[in-house]
Amino acid sequence: MELNIVRYILLFPLLGFLINGIAGKKMSHKAVGLVANTAVFLSFATVVYLFLTLISQPENARLITDTVYTWISSGSLTIDFKLMIDPLTSVMLLIVTGVGFLIHIYSVGYMHEDKSYARYFAYLNLFMFSMLLLVLSSNIILMFVGWEGVGLCSYLLIGFWYEKDSAANAGKKAFITNRVGDYAFLLGVFLLASSLASKGVLTLDFAMMAQQISLVPAHVLTIVGILLFIGATGKSAQLPLYVWLPDAMEGPTPVSALIHAATMVTAGVYMIARMNFLYVLAPTALEVVAIVGGLTALYAATIGLVQNDIKKVLAYSTISQLGYMFIGVGVGAFSAGIFHLMTHAFFKALLFLGAGSVIHALSGEQDIRKMGGLKNKIPVTHAVFLAAALAISGIPGLAGFFSKDSILAAAYASGHTGIWLLGFITALLTAFYIFRLVYMTFYGESRVDKHTAGHIHESPKIMTVPLIILAVLSVLGGYIGVPQLLGNLIGWHGSDIFTNYLAPVFSSATGHEMPVSTESILMIASIAMAFAGVFAAWYIYLKAKMKPAVSTVQTLPGLYNLLLNKYYVDEIYNTVIIKPLMWISEFFLWRFFDVWIVDGAVNGSAYVTKWASTRLRKIQTGDFQAYVLIFLIGVFSIVAYFVLR
Amino acid sequence: MSYQFLIILSFVLFSIGMIGVAMRRNIIVVLISLELMLNAVNVLFISASKYMHTLDGQIFVIMVITIAAAETAIALALVVRIFKSLGIVKIDDLKKLKW
Numbered sequence: 165m166e167l168n169i170v171r172y173i174l175l176f177p178l179l180g181f182l183i184n185g186i187a188g189k190k191m192s193h194k195a196v197g198l199v200a201n202t203a204v205f206l207s208f209a210t211v212v213y214l215f216l217t218l219i220s221q222p223e224n225a226r227l228i229t230d231t232v233y234t235w236i237s238s239g240s241l242t243i244d245f246k247l248m249i250d251p252l253t254s255v256m257l258l259i260v261t262g263v264g265f266l267i268h269i270y271s272v273g274y275m276h277e278d279k280s281y282a283r284y285f286a287y288l289n290l291f292m293f294s295m296l297l298l299v300l301s302s303n304i305i306l307m308f309v310g311w312e313g314v315g316l317c318s319y320l321l322i323g324f325w326y327e328k329d330s331a332a333n334a335g336k337k338a339f340i341t342n343r344v345g346d347y348a349f350l351l352g353v354f355l356l357a358s359s360l361a362s363k364g365v366l367t368l369d370f371a372m373m374a375q376q377i378s379l380v381p382a383h384v385l386t387i388v389g390i391l392l393f394i395g396a397t398g399k400s401a402q403l404p405l406y407v408w409l410p411d412a413m414e415g416p417t418p419v420s421a422l423i424h425a426a427t428m429v430t431a432g433v434y435m436i437a438r439m440n441f442l443y444v445l446a447p448t449a450l451e452v453v454a455i456v457g458g459l460t461a462l463y464a465a466t467i468g469l470v471q472n473d474i475k476k477v478l479a480y481s482t483i484s485q486l487g488y489m490f491i492g493v494g495v496g497a498f499s500a501g502i503f504h505l506m507t508h509a510f511f512k513a514l515l516f517l518g519a520g521s522v523i524h525a526l527s528g529e530q531d532i533r534k535m536g537g538l539k540n541k542i543p544v545t546h547a548v549f550l551a552a553a554l555a556i557s558g559i560p561g562l563a564g565f566f567s568k569d570s571i572l573a574a575a576y577a578s579g580h581t582g583i584w585l586l587g588f589i590t591a592l593l594t595a596f597y598i599f600r601l602v603y604m605t606f607y608g609e610s611r612v613d614k615h616t617a618g619h620i621h622e623s624p625k626i627m628t629v630p631l632i633i634l635a636v637l638s639v640l641g642g643y644i645g646v647p648q649l650l651g652n653l654i655g656w657h658g659s660d661i662f663t664n665y666l667a668p669v670f671s672s673a674t675g676h677e678m679p680v681s682t683e684s685i686l687m688i689a690s691i692a693m694a695f696a697g698v699f700a701a702w703y704i705y706l707k708a709k710m711k712p713a714v715s716t717v718q719t720l721p722g723l724y725n726l727l728l729n730k731y732y733v734d735e736i737y738n739t740v741i742i743k744p745l746m747w748i749s750e751f752f753l754w755r756f757f758d759v760w761i762v763d764g765a766v767n768g769s770a771y772v773t774k775w776a777s778t779r780l781r782k783i784q785t786g787d788f789q790a791y792v793l794i795f796l797i798g799v800f801s802i803v804a805y806f807v808l809r
Numbered sequence: 810m811s812y813q814f815l816i817i818l819s820f821v822l823f824s825i826g827m828i829g830v831a832m833r834r835n836i837i838v839v840l841i842s843l844e845l846m847l848n849a850v851n852v853l854f855i856s857a858s859k860y861m862h863t864l865d866g867q868i869f870v871i872m873v874i875t876i877a878a879a880e881t882a883i884a885l886a887l888v889v890r891i892f893k894s895l896g897i898v899k900i901d902d903l904k905k906l907k908w
Contacts, residue, residue, distance in 0.1 A: 786907030788900050792831045 165221070169210060170230035170247045173257065174296055176206040180289035188282025197272040200285035204268045204292055208261035215254050224668060226251055229302065236305070241366050248302035248370070252669040255502060256299040256434055259509045263426045264292050266630035270517050271418040273626035274524060284324060284416065291317035295427050299434065303369045304353055307435070311349070311399065314428045315342045321423060322415040334411035341408040345398015352391030356442075359384045374441040385442055389449025392439060393456070396432025401483050402460045402490060407734060409483055413475040417520030420475060425482050425516050426509035433489040433505050437498045440670050444496070454494025454575070458586035461487030463731075465593035469600070470727045473530050474519045477601050481556070482512055484590060488571055491587055496676075497574030499666040503645045504571055507563035510641050511555040514634040515598075518549035521623045521631065522605060527616050532601060537610035541620045544628045546606045548635040553602045555638040557595035558694040565694075566642035569687055573647065576686055577676035591690055595697025603705040647683075815856035822849035834899045836888050840881065847877050 180203025188196050218226050228249040236243040249257065268288065275284050294313025301307040316339075323335025357368055363379040365372070377385070396402070401409035412424045423429070436443060436453060443450045461484045468480035485508050492501030523530055525542050539546045555562040558569065568591065575584040610617065622628070645662035704712045717724045726732070822845055829842025851870045858866025897903055 784907050786904035788903065789831055796827065796831065 165217075165225070165228050166230065167214070167217070167228050168230055170214065170228060170249060170300065171232055173207050173210045173214075173261070173300065174247070174293055176203040176210070177289045177292035177296065179203060181286050181293060184282050184289065185286035188286055191282065193276065193281050196282045196285050200289050201265070201268050201272065203289055204261065204265045207292065207296070208265045211254075211257045211261045214249055215258060218249060218251070218254055219665075226668060243303055243305050243368060245306060246302040246369070247300040249300065250669055251666050252434075252437060252502065253299055255506060255666070257296070259506055260292070260295050260299060260427050263509050263513050263634070264295075264422060266633055267418050267422040267426075267513065267517065270421075270520075270627050270630045271416075273624050274418050274520055275416065278416075280324070284321075287317055287320050287324070288419075288422070291321070291423060291428070295431075298431055302371070304356075304373075304439075305368050307438075308349070308353065311395075311431060311435075312346065314423070314431060315339065315346070315399070318342075318412070318423050318428055321419040322412045324415055324419065328414070331414040334408075334414040338408040338412050341405050342398045345395045345405050348391045349395025349398075352388045352395065355384065355391065356380070356388045359388075370438060377441050377445060382445065385446040386448045389439075389443050389446040390452055392435065392442075393432075393449060393453050396435055396453075396490075397456065398432075399435075400429050400432030400486050400490070402432070402456050402486065403463060406460065406464065406483050407737060410476055410479040410730070413473070413479050417475065417516060417523060420479070421513045421516035421520070424479070425512040429482065429486055430489065430505045430509065433486065433493060433501055436490075436493045437502055437670070440493075440498050443493075450494055450496065452494075453490050454580055454583050457487045457490025457492075457494050458583040459487070460484070461491065461590040462586045462593070463487075465590045465597065467727055467730050468597040469593060470724060472533055474522065474532050474535075474601065474605065475516070475530055477532075477597060478512070478515050478519060481515075481594065481598065484594065485512065485556070488568060488587060488590070491575055491580075491583055492571040495571075495575045495578045495580050495583065497571065497578070498670045499663045500567065500570040500574050502666060503662050504567035507555070507567040507638070507641050510634055511552040511564055511638040514548060514552040514631060514638050515556065517627075517631055517634065518545050518552060521545040521627055522549075524623055524627070525620050526612065527619055529613070529616060532604040534611055534613060535605045536608045536612065537606070538612075538620070539606040542622045544622055544631065548628075548631045549606070550602060551635040552638050553598045555642075556598050557698055558591055558690060559698070560691055561639075563638050563640070563642035565691075566645050566647065569690055570645065570647055572690055573678070573683055573686055574676065576682070577678040579676075588690060588693065592693040592697045595694045596701050599698045599701035600705050603701055607706055608709070812856055812860050815852060819849045819853040819856070822846075822852065834901055836891070836898060836900050836903075839900055840884050840888070844877060844881065847873060 180200050183199050184191075184196055188199075191199075214228060218228060230247040232245040232247065234242060235245040268285075271284070271288065275281055278284060291314060294310050294317055296310075298307055298310025298314060301310060319335045319339040322338050323332045325331045326335070353368070356373075357366065359380045360366060360373070360376060363376070365376045365379065367373060367376065380388075394405075398405045409424060409429065413420055415424070443453070464480045464483035464487065468477050468484060471477045471480060485504070489501045489504050489508070492498070492504055521542065522535070522538065522545060525538070525545070526535065529535070551562070555564040558565045568587075572584055572587050572591070575587060612620070645660055647660060704710065729735075826842045826845035826847075826849060829845065830839055833839055833842060851873055854866040854870045854873075858864065858870075891897055891903065895903075
């Protein structure tokens with residue numbers, strides 16, 4: 165179905181960006197906030213309308229397209245600026261605009277004292293535009309435009325407080341790390357396009373590619389799949405390119421919630437789900453995705469255990485949860501991966517916004533060692549934070565449980581026992597570190613500075629209302645994807661609406677069945693893990709007042725320091741990559757190449773010109789009649805040439 | 810009268826002017842030779858205009874005469890200034906414009 169209103173989803177945030185970007189400085193804070201929020205709300209309303217249109221269609225005809233214009237036309241290659249909504253897109257659109265709108269509202273309260281208020285909202289709207297473009301595009305090149313656009317906005321917003329050196333550097337780090345991934349991504353696109361072209365079908369449109377992909381030999385598909393996945397490791401912060409995400413916490417907290425938790429970092433997962441037709445034919449590439457996802461999940465969770473900055477813990481948690489999503493798509497359970505993407509967007513955005521509310525209440529304090537006992541002072545924040553923490557830990561009944569469990573079940577059912585084990589251990593660590601955070605922040609004795617303690621206040625309504633809405637979603641969001649097993653238990657037979665809804669998109673993926681008894685055992689085991697993690701955190705950080713933690717650190721200082729210093733990966737990258745690069749830049753590129761070759765060529769040409777001109781200027785004698793004579797000879801020669809030739 | 814004669818006249822006038830510009834040393838004579846060249850072209854224009862039964866050539870001639878008048882006025886003013894400040898009337902003494 166062709167509907168021309170799809171483009172308005174993109175148009176509103178773009179207009180918001182232009183208005184706030186150009187005139188925002190002269191507008192009042194109220195007007196700036198109104199413009200930005202209205203833009204995103206209108207976009208959200210359009211999405212909801214189109215979603216309702218989409219689900220009113222029969223299951224196999226759920227596709228809305230909108231061809232805006234022909235973007236590139238070169239020889240036999242035609243790339244349209246074409247937007248597309250299918251069930252997968254619609255889920256992403258609802259997450260991006262829905263969560264995005266809530267975070268916009270929250271930002272009005274959070275940023276109200278900032279002097280660059282208009283710049284903030286302009287960037288935020290530009291981000292929404294880019295992200296929606298990424299999700300809506302119907303070909304991989306247009307998707308890449310959005311992909312780069314969100315990278316740019318991420319850079320701009322991480323370095324939003326650019327007066328701070330650390331923020332400016334974090335922005336650069338994010339941008340450059342992403343560049344490494346994007347390079348591989350582009351190579352993948354080129355390889356795919358050229359091998360399709362060599363079979364006579366030069367197309368980059370997803371639907372067209374899905375039909376023709378079997379023409380490409382399997383080993384090429386494997387390479388393409390891995391290259392595209394390297395792009396995803398950059399954008400979605402997986403091993404080995406995850407290093408930028410923890411540093412990205414230098415940006416304002418709502419930005420961390422929107423870009424670095426709920427939407428942009430999930431772009432890699434979305435990309436792989438979108439390219440599922442390719443990955444299904446490249447099982448080796450898919451295996452790589454699953455293994456990297458599993459390792460990242462465990463790796464980041466272990467670092468998260470010992471971090472003391474509230475946002476850093478959440479950052480590592482995000483990396484770990486993204487690892488889960490890659491396990492999901494990597495074992496071929498695309499809809500489970502997307503389901504976890506959705507629930508994660510709810511509870512992780514909520515955790516970040518809750519953390520923002522805590523930081524706001526404590527006048528900028530982020531160190532959890534200087535928190536504690538905040539439960540009664542900021543009750544609303546406490547309640548919603550607790551809901552999100554329960555959701556992410558996988559406590560039954562909340563969103564995270566359903567999605568995490570469906571990923572683990574799919575991993576086990578498809579025979580990836582090792583990867584399942586990684587995810588299983590991560591589940592324990594997740595519950596532990598998130599409740600360590602909860603207990604150290606909200607419970608126990610207050611360790612807040614005396615000076616700050618007097619100013620503790622609950623955030624205004626404009627911040628708490630989005631928190632409450634997200635809390636409701638974190639609690640109830642999982643019920644659209646109740647696994648068959650539990651559905652049967654409560655007599656709800658047409659269950660797992662989510663998977664069925666996405667099924668047309670992932671038609672090429674094959675599901676794996678396993679016995680009900682196995683599935684029940686797995687589920688009970690992962691529930692036990694979640695409770696064990698929560699209990700351990702409760703015992704260590706609340707009951708025993710951190711004594712076990714302190715004694716562990718004393719007995720195993722090496723391990724503790726290894727984790728606290730994030731496995732020294734930043735230091736390793738610094739010595740292995742950055743230092744040599746700097747050395748080459750300074751001594752080869754600058755002192756040799758620039759000084760001798762580039763400057764030498766420039767100065768040399770100037771010298772040659774000077775040398776030649778001192779000799780040539782001798783013919784300028786100042787004798788008028790000599791000039792006339794030479795001129796006449798010239799004219800006669802030209803005329804003679806044309807007449808006599 | 811044949812148009813050939815007019816063309817020959819024009820050619821002769823132009824050549825005389827050209828040789829004058831290239832050979833004579835007095836600045837005033839050089840300027841007069843320049844005028845001669847312009848008028849040689851005018852003769853050619855007029856004869857062509859007559860020959861082809863169009864007015865274009867005559868319009869050009871009026872244009873050329875107008876511009877030649879302006880040009881001569883400026884040139885003579887320059888000659889007077891050069892003579893007053895440098896005392897020069899011979900063109901080969903005027904070699905200030907070199908490297």
